[in-house]
Amino acid sequence: MNLTKASMLGAAALAIAFTASADDDRGKAAALMKRDFHAKGIAGMDRLNEDGLQAVCNRSQNQPPKEIAGRLERDQLESVRYPADGKFLGDWKSGESVAQNGRGMTWSDGGSGANGGSCYNCHQIGPVETSFGTIGNSLFQFGKIRGYGPDVQKYVYGKIYNAKAFNLCSTMPRFGHTGTLTEKQIKDLVALLLDPNSPVNK
Amino acid sequence: MLSIKLRVAVALTGLAVACAADAQQREAAPSKKAAAQSKKAGAGAPKSAITAEFEKFREVMEDASPAELFEARGEDLWKTKRGPKNASLEQCDLGLGPGVLKGAYVRMPRYFADADQVMDVERRIVHCMVTLQGFKAEDLARQPFSDDSRTPDPVSLVTYVAGQSRGMKIEVPQKHPKEREAYDVGRAIFNFRAGAWDFSCASCHSEDGKRIRTQDLPNLTSKEQAIAAFQGWPGYRMTGGFMHTLQWRMNDCFRQQRFPEPGYVSETISDLMTYMGVNANGHLYKGPGIKR
Numbered sequence: 428m429n430l431t432k433a434s435m436l437g438a439a440a441l442a443i444a445f446t447a448s449a450d451d452d453r454g455k456a457a458a459l460m461k462r463d464f465h466a467k468g469i470a471g472m473d474r475l476n477e478d479g480l481q482a483v484c485n486r487s488q489n490q491p492p493k494e495i496a497g498r499l500e501r502d503q504l505e506s507v508r509y510p511a512d513g514k515f516l517g518d519w520k521s522g523e524s525v526a527q528n529g530r531g532m533t534w535s536d537g538g539s540g541a542n543g544g545s546c547y548n549c550h551q552i553g554p555v556e557t558s559f560g561t562i563g564n565s566l567f568q569f570g571k572i573r574g575y576g577p578d579v580q581k582y583v584y585g586k587i588y589n590a591k592a593f594n595l596c597s598t599m600p601r602f603g604h605t606g607t608l609t610e611k612q613i614k615d616l617v618a619l620l621l622d623p624n625s626p627v628n629k
Numbered sequence: 630m631l632s633i634k635l636r637v638a639v640a641l642t643g644l645a646v647a648c649a650a651d652a653q654q655r656e657a658a659p660s661k662k663a664a665a666q667s668k669k670a671g672a673g674a675p676k677s678a679i680t681a682e683f684e685k686f687r688e689v690m691e692d693a694s695p696a697e698l699f700e701a702r703g704e705d706l707w708k709t710k711r712g713p714k715n716a717s718l719e720q721c722d723l724g725l726g727p728g729v730l731k732g733a734y735v736r737m738p739r740y741f742a743d744a745d746q747v748m749d750v751e752r753r754i755v756h757c758m759v760t761l762q763g764f765k766a767e768d769l770a771r772q773p774f775s776d777d778s779r780t781p782d783p784v785s786l787v788t789y790v791a792g793q794s795r796g797m798k799i800e801v802p803q804k805h806p807k808e809r810e811a812y813d814v815g816r817a818i819f820n821f822r823a824g825a826w827d828f829s830c831a832s833c834h835s836e837d838g839k840r841i842r843t844q845d846l847p848n849l850t851s852k853e854q855a856i857a858a859f860q861g862w863p864g865y866r867m868t869g870g871f872m873h874t875l876q877w878r879m880n881d882c883f884r885q886q887r888f889p890e891p892g893y894v895s896e897t898i899s900d901l902m903t904y905m906g907v908n909a910n911g912h913l914y915k916g917p918g919i920k921r
Contacts (some may be wrong), residue, residue, distance in 0.1 A: 459814060
C-alpha cells in the first residue's frame with residue numbers, strides 16, 4: 428500500500444479527533460519555524476516537513492488510536508529491506524564501534540564518512556561502557572534473555588532498520604529507512620546484540 | 630581575581646581525579662558484581678561518579694564563578710557609548726522601564742509594545758543595540774556564539790543583565806494575549822517531531838530521570854525540573870571554557886535534533902523560552918552559573 432496515502436488517511440482521520448486550538452498552535456509553530464530556520468550543511472529545510480508518520484504522532488501526542496497505529500506500523504514494516512543474502516549476523520566488534528559513534532545527520536556532520544548509530548546515547552549495551560544513556564531500555568544480555576534464533580535476528584534487524592514498524596511513535600530513529608546506517612552496519616549491530624560471543628551476552 | 634583562579638585550580642584538580650577514576654572504571658575488566666550492577670542499571674541508575682563530582686565542583690565554583698568576569702565586561706558594554714549612534718544602553722527598556730535592570734531578567738521573555746512582539750532577553754538586548762546604538766542586526770547575527778577567538782558582546786550583556794536578578798523569583802508574565810500565545814506556540818514547537826530522526830525537544834526532555842550518555846536530561850515539561858532551563862544560564866561551560874547563553878543552548882539542541890538552524894534571536898526561540906520560563910515560574914534564580 429502506498430505509504431504516504433495511508434499516512435495521510437490516518438492523519439485526516441485524526442485531525443477530526445483533536446481540538447482545534449492544539450491544531451492551530453501546531454500550524455502556527457510549523458509556519459513560524461519555516462520562516463525562522465535556514466538550511467545549514469546537510470540539514471536542509473525539507474527536514475521541517477513532517478512525513479505522514481510524524482504528522483500522525485504530532486497530532487495525537489504520540490498516542491494514535493490503535494487501529495491507525497496498527498495499519499501504519501504494517502506500512503512501515505513492509506518498507507523494511509532485509510539483507511538479500513538472508514544473513515542478519517555481522518561482526519559484533521564493528522557493531523560496537525557503530526554503537527559508540529554518535530556522529531551523523533547534523534548540520535556539523537560533513538556528510539562524508541560513516542554515520543554512527545548513537546546507540547549508547549540512549550541504551551546500556553556492553554558491560555564495559557559505563558557512559559550510556561537511559562532514554563531507551565537496557566540491551567545488556569539481550570541475546571541471553573531473548574534467544575539467538577533467526578526470528579529474533581530478523582526482529583532486531585527490522586527494529587534497527589525501522590523502529591516505527593513495531594511502535595509507531597517510538598522515540599528511536601529509523602536508521603535504515605532514513606539511510607543513516609548501511610545494511611552492513613545494521614548487521615554488525617545485530618551481531619553486537621545477538622552473537623553469543625559478543626560481550627553483551629557474556 | 631587570585632581567589633577565583635585558586636578556586637578554579639583546586640576544583641579542577643578534584644574533577645580531574647574523578648575523571649581519571651571514571652576512565653579507570655571504564656577500562657577495568659567487568660567483574661561479576663559490576664556486571665550484575667550494570668544489569669540492574671537503567672532508568673533508575675545512580676548518578677555516575679563524574680556527574681556527582683561535577684556537582685561538587687559547581688558548588689565550590691558558584692561562590693566565585695568565572696561568569697562574574699563576563700558580568701563585569703557586560704556592565705562596561707552596557708554603560709559605554711558605542712556604535713554608529715555613539716550611545717550607551719542605559720536607555721534600553723527591558724520591560725520594567727528604561728535602564729531598570731533589577732528583576733528584568735526573571736520577567737522575560739515578555740511582550741514589548743514598541744516592537745509589538747514577545748522578546749527574550751538576548752533578542753531584546755540585540756533590539757536595543759540596533760535601535761539605540763545603530764548596530765546592524767545582520768552583523769550581530771553573523772557569529773553570535775562564543776568560540777576560541779571571541780565572546781560576542783550580547784553574551785556578556787546578557788550575563789550582566791542576568792546577574793541583576795540574582796536570588797530573585799522567576800515570574801515570566803502571561804498577562805498579554807501575545808505572551809499567552811507565545812507559551813502555546815512554544816509548547817507546540819517543543820513537541821513538534823520532524824527531521825531525519827523524528828526528534829522533537831520532547832524526545833529528550835519530557836520524562837523524569839533520563840540521561841544521554843552520562844548527561845542528566847531535565848524534564849522541561851514539569852514544574853519541578855523546568856527550572857533547569859533557567860538555572861545556571863547564562864553559563865560558563867567547562868567543555869571548551871566558553872560563556873554561553875540560552876540562545877546557544879537552543880541552537881545546539883536543534884543541531885542535535887537533526888533540524889536545520891534556527892535564526893539567531895528569532896521568534897521561535899523566544900516562544901520556546903516563554904514555554905520553559907513560565908513552567909519554571911516560582912523558582913529562585915541563582916544568577917549566571919557554570920555548566921558541564
